Amino acid sequence: MALDFTLAAFETFCQQIAHMPVFTLIDYLTRTTAPPLPFVVLRFDVDYREVHAVQMARIAERHNLQGSFYFRHRNGNFDLNAIRTIAALDHEVGYHYETLDTCRGNFDAAETLLMEHIGALRAAGLTIRTVAAHGSTPTAPSYQSNLDLFRRRPELFERAGLVGETTLSVDFSRVVRLSEANWHWQRYAQYQPGAKGRKTSLRAAAQDLPHLDTGLYVTFHPQQWFKRPLEMLYYRWRNRLGRTFPRLYQIVRFSQQLKLQREHGRREQQQ
Numbered sequence: 001m002a003l004d005f006t007l008a009a010f011e012t013f014c015q016q017i018a019h020m021p022v023f024t025l026i027d028y029l030t031r032t033t034a035p036p037l038p039f040v041v042l043r044f045d046v047d048y049r050e051v052h053a054v055q056m057a058r059i060a061e062r063h064n065l066q067g068s069f070y071f072r073h074r075n076g077n078f079d080l081n082a083i084r085t086i087a088a089l090d091h092e093v094g095y096h097y098e099t100l101d102t103c104r105g106n107f108d109a110a111e112t113l114l115m116e117h118i119g120a121l122r123a124a125g126l127t128i129r130t131v132a133a134h135g136s137t138p139t140a141p142s143y144q145s146n147l148d149l150f151r152r153r154p155e156l157f158e159r160a161g162l163v164g165e166t167t168l169s170v171d172f173s174r175v176v177r178l179s180e181a182n183w184h185w186q187r188y189a190q191y192q193p194g195a196k197g198r199k200t201s202l203r204a205a206a207q208d209l210p211h212l213d214t215g216l217y218v219t220f221h222p223q224q225w226f227k228r229p230l231e232m233l234y235y236r237w238r239n240r241l242g243r244t245f246p247r248l249y250q251i252v253r254f255s256q257q258l259k260l261q262r263e264h265g266r267r268e269q270q271q
């Protein structure tokens with residue numbers, strides 16, 4: 001049996017849901033009739049390692065499944081190659097926004113930046129109709145989560161030409177939510193931002209799925225899904241170490257960076 005968080009395990013999940021109705025967020029939000037039960041909504045928050053998202057998009061497409069992939073604006077850019085590749089496979093692509101974090105809680109600046117980023121994606125020929133909030137520690141006391149931008153400014157949906165937001169526009173009494181943030185599968189019967197879920201596994205959720213009398217809304221973080229099990233285990237343990245012993249993790253990272261800088265310096269001297 002394939003190890004969780006490997007592409008082989010993701011492929012098994014795709015096989016298990018291939019005969020069910022599976023929706024992107026935009027398809028789910030714009031349906032005019034209730035979907036037949038049980039159904040699945042597939043969401044991917046691409047925090048980094050965009051190449052992993054491309055691999056998962058290809059696997060899903062091989063099983064005729066379409067999902068929604070949300071991308072961050074990182075290091076001054078979007079990875080347009082990855083985004084275009086995924087859009088060309090008929091998946092939905094959207095913006096994974098964190099502009100309240102970036103603008104340190106300034107709502108006007110956060111709205112301007114959000115419009116700018118959505119505009120950049122559209123200028124690249126991409127259709128953007130939904131957005132997903134990135135979850136991280138707030139950078140100012142003026143807000144609690146990036147979701148607050150749309151919570152406090154609901155008219156922003158119209159101004160930005162958006163149909164919805166992946167949390168605020170979903171009625172979670174109709175879907176069970178499943179997420180694997182930080183490599184831990186959590187199940188939420190009535191999801192609310194900040195709520196604590198129940199521990200589960202993808203395998204258990206897939207087995208329960210045929211008996212569900214609601215839909216299943218799954219969020220994947222492609223950066224946690226690896227082709228090689230050993231590579232996955234390495235990053236998973238590194239993440240766990242970092243969360244358990246943040247100081248130790250910082251020291252390890254710092255010494256790695258020092259070593260790299262020293263090697264770089266040596267190479268420059270040789271040239």
Ligand SMILES: [Zn+2]
Nearest residue numbers: 045047134135
């Ligand atoms: Zn994120």
